[in-house]
Amino acid sequence: MKPAFEVAEVLRNQQNRLNELCANSWQVRTLQALSVCRTAALGGHIDVCDNTKCRKLHISYNSCRNRHCPKCQGHKREQWMQAREKELFRTSYYHLVFTLPGELNRLVLHRPELVYKLLFQTAWDVVKAFAANPKFIGAAPGMIAILHTWGQNLWLHPHLHCIVPGGGINTSGKWKAARGKDKFLFPVKAMSGVFRAKYVEGLRANKLDDPKLYKSLFARSWVVYCKQPFFGPKQVVEYLGRYTHKIAISNHRIRSIESGQVTFEAKDYRRGGAKYLLSLPEAEFIRRFALHILPRRFTRIRHYGILSSTLKKVCVELLQRELGRIKLPERVDVHLLCPACRKGKLVTIWRFNTRGPPPLNTATLNLLMNLVKKP
Template identity: 55%
Template sequence: MQSNYEVADVLTGLGDGIEDLGLNGWQLRTLRAIHHCRTSMMGGHIDACDACGNISISYNSCRNRHCPKCQGHKREEWVQAREADLLPVPYFHVVFTLPSELNELALHRPKQVYDSLLGAAWQTLETFGKNKGLQLGMIAILHTWGQNLSLHPHLHCIVPGGGVDAKGNWHNLRADGKFLFAVKAMSKVFRAKYVGELSKKLEIDKALREELFARNWIVYAKRPFGSVKSVVEYLGRYTHKVAISNHRIQQVDEECVTFSYKDYRQNGLKKSMSLSHSEFMRRFAQHILPKRFVRIRHFGVLSSTWKRVKFKQLREYFKLKPKSTEPLKALLRRCRCCGEGNLVTIEVFGSRGPPAPYIGVCQIKSTRPVN
């Protein structure tokens, strides 16, 4: 569903007030990129279709990973690349969630808190795998938000329902493929692993440590995916999400931003929430990850090390053939006018805008003005 409003519209309405939110330089830089995305401020290029001859002007994307408008192509490219890594085995969706007691620490020391989350989740699965004599694998995707933009750090993980033994042979954890590990046992191990990992990076005071061990931590393992295709669909839904997508923004007026959200305490009931411009952007900014932080990570048999050395053996074992990424690349440059021709860039331009001779003869892509 196409939205008439964008996160960028909130930034326009907030104006210089963004400087009063107490954000760091990296957060401000990210928000400026989102504000200018696909506007004349970013420059652009002029394309011609090699079939119908249509000429169009396109403004450049910011390509920031937090931008709601820049994730579509990245998501499709990433998913297609991951298809080649999928094995014909059961896959499980496992969620590791941090307790709210760590939220304040996550705001001030996000790298340490989130690195520990990723590390502890893998150590937990690795421990259970070793108990079975198997090397497991995992793809972990960090999300830090709840539906109402509150801080809610958690990992969405894809875990094959089996692993490789010391001789390099694959074994499923169960013959029926319907069970991974007991979640209560995983939760206790995850809690201990996380506190241990975080203690290596930060000094945890005694009161916080006691609070963390007093809580029942949440690890949730969903039933296995129905097919390899459903794993790919899941990847596309979760990998390149941002804190809020533009289609959820219902209204932006002079004072408030109204957006939709699902209340999972009431079985996912869809509701609306209104926040001031400043509160909306404050909540949005707390989900901007530290510079160069890797939020999608691969572990075990799905890691880059395994792909370079041993993953080829698994592919041969399952008789899998490599898949080409060429069809996707061709599709991304397809003419929107005729749907058949390929777009060829004939000129590029900077922030001053397109050359005068092209204005009026091109189908100019609609864009949002920047103040």
């Protein structure tokens, strides 16, 4: 169902203020792209349903394809999930979350690439070190890591969602399962301490001279969370679908845009995920949203170890032979289905440029009708 309100509407309302609300020109360019997504400004196309009992025409405006856009993630998510499904093998998969403390938020504002890149590297170093320990696995692991930078109220809350198979490949090239026997992967308290020490070590290696910051980072415990393994491969894929191409806020969470205020739904996880409504001035809403625009060309989904692009072609095939390949029902990309009959697929028959929809003169209409009549 199409949402009643959109982030793009807020951006268009404050179009003349984007420069003052953003920290840099890259954020401004990103928000400008989001504001015109699926409008006549980007041109569009006319599609016809290939179902002979339907054959309806649909006019669509082009999307901006920006990874921060609430309207552009569905098709990308489907494609990414289909690729990952082919790489599953029969084992337990665990969900780990590495969270940075709020004391680092100020550094995020000034050096986001450093903070986020170090988060990825440190999380992998921790997983790799614990997996190498014979007490837990004693083998080379793999990991898929997904960066999220936001909390429900749109403030900075950098954390990494990770999927880790419950085992690894030993020196003999064989699979070795985790010793926790599907009850736990690694001890989270020990991981939290190592995570903090390695991250601070990484900051020092980057010549960040701030004794006050280091003192504050060691003044509190850091958080590493590890859920019990998924029930099966279907749950792994569903999880990936929820988290991989998620953005700071979806259009469906916005409840109203009026009188210069944006009201949206949020969850309070300190109260068990209880829902509440939060209202912000449009300018503040945009300012917070812009905090989560990643640096240019920064990769927010990364693969490591036996799941890395370098090794997975060999390792995944080896493990699927040893442990068994998982076959899931073929996925249907709902974004390609006709919205009228929900059975046929849309076929593009006409494209038009950024000057808006094509003039519906007699020649154009006759051409389209002839195309529609074709079986």
